[in-house]
Amino acid sequence: MANYDFNEFYRKKKGMNTWTFAFATDIHVGTPRSFRYQPAWNENWQTARRQIIEINPDFLLLGGDLARDGNIHRYELEAIKADLDRLPFPYHTVPGNMDTGNKHTDVTGPFVSRDDVSLNVQSEQLEQFCSVFGPSQWTFVHKNVRFSGFCDMLAGSGLREEKALWEWLEAQTKLPKQQHHVWVMHSALFIEDPHEPNFDIRDPTHYHDWYFGIDEPYRTRLMEIFKAAGTDLVLSGHVHCRKTQYAEGIRFDIGPTTAEAQWADRWPDGDPTLGFLNYAVTDQGIEDTFVPLDKVSTAEGYGPGGHPVPDQRDYSIASEKPSLEAVGLTESKGEF
Numbered sequence: 001m002a003n004y005d006f007n008e009f010y011r012k013k014k015g016m017n018t019w020t021f022a023f024a025t026d027i028h029v030g031t032p033r034s035f036r037y038q039p040a041w042n043e044n045w046q047t048a049r050r051q052i053i054e055i056n057p058d059f060l061l062l063g064g065d066l067a068r069d070g071n072i073h074r075y076e077l078e079a080i081k082a083d084l085d086r087l088p089f090p091y092h093t094v095p096g097n098m099d100t101g102n103k104h105t106d107v108t109g110p111f112v113s114r115d116d117v118s119l120n121v122q123s124e125q126l127e128q129f130c131s132v133f134g135p136s137q138w139t140f141v142h143k144n145v146r147f148s149g150f151c152d153m154l155a156g157s158g159l160r161e162e163k164a165l166w167e168w169l170e171a172q173t174k175l176p177k178q179q180h181h182v183w184v185m186h187s188a189l190f191i192e193d194p195h196e197p198n199f200d201i202r203d204p205t206h207y208h209d210w211y212f213g214i215d216e217p218y219r220t221r222l223m224e225i226f227k228a229a230g231t232d233l234v235l236s237g238h239v240h241c242r243k244t245q246y247a248e249g250i251r252f253d254i255g256p257t258t259a260e261a262q263w264a265d266r267w268p269d270g271d272p273t274l275g276f277l278n279y280a281v282t283d284q285g286i287e288d289t290f291v292p293l294d295k296v297s298t299a300e301g302y303g304p305g306g307h308p309v310p311d312q313r314d315y316s317i318a319s320e321k322p323s324l325e326a327v328g329l330t331e332s333k334g335e336f
């Protein structure tokens with residue numbers, strides 16, 4: 001797909017008012033200074049980046065998990081920020097759990113290798129993300145469409161930033177309505193149905209249902225805010241498997257990753273193919289196109305997956321040696 005102009009394609013197809021925006025998520029770009037590094041994921045992002053530039057959208061939205069371990073390594077956040085800043089169009093991003101810490105829990109899950117309580121999002125991690133990327137909640141209007149994004153890991157966290165988030169979210173419902181309202185968050189609002197019960201983190205058969213979604217009462221509160229804010233479309237990531245759901249008149253798109261697929265067998269219609277989404281805003285509505293990666297890298301990396309505790313992070317295997325200051329920037333915290 002060389003120099004393919006989606007905007008021109010849609011203008012011819014739908015009329016002159018058509019324009020596009022792209023959505024990528026969970027790109028997980030790392031660095032060889034880390035205790036783990038998958039160059040394939042970096043190469044895949046460069047492939048997606050080139051394809052997005054060829055499409056030439058008005059802007060790019062990102063659903064978080066920009067870095068491999070952004071919650072641990074500020075230098076990884078800064079590296080992907082520098083890459084994104086060189087795009088020839090604007091971008092807007094929310095943080096993901098690998099950028100700031102996970103959804104809050106008071107009890108740990110069933111896996112001995114994962115201390116869930118220690119992975120809870122912390123203010124210091126959120127501050128680190130915001131010091132690199134700016135505010136974690138934002139809203140703007142582009143051509144009669146409002147776009148809003150926020151850090152959903154704060155919901156139920158009890159952190160001082162949570163109260164301000166809810167106040168900001170409620171305020172969005174009072175803004176003048178535009179033609180459409182598109183939201184960006186990291187987690188899926190729900191797994192099967194917005195009225196599903198909370199999944200039990202301690203149940204190994206439902207751990208990932210817990211991990212990828214939002215619990216009540218925050219799920220219903222967010223749904224009410226989305227409805228009151230005139231929402232058409234909610235974009236999220238985290239799952240690494242593309243899936244579309246509809247609830248209460250709103251479309252929910254879980255975007256594909258460019259890094260490594262997960263949960264391919266969770267839903268019959270889930271698509272684990274790596275890529276990104278391109279949306280055309282036409283007189284008829286918002287139309288999505290899935291764009292698979294032109295090429296998927298097979299480069300080999302090193303280091304453990306999951307959420308290794310600090311003493312399991314061996315920086316001596318890093319192919320590029322980080323400074324002690326870089327390694328010790330944050331107390332080590334920290335599937336995707």
Ligand SMILES: [Fe+2]
Nearest residue numbers: 026065238336
């Ligand atoms: Fe992720």
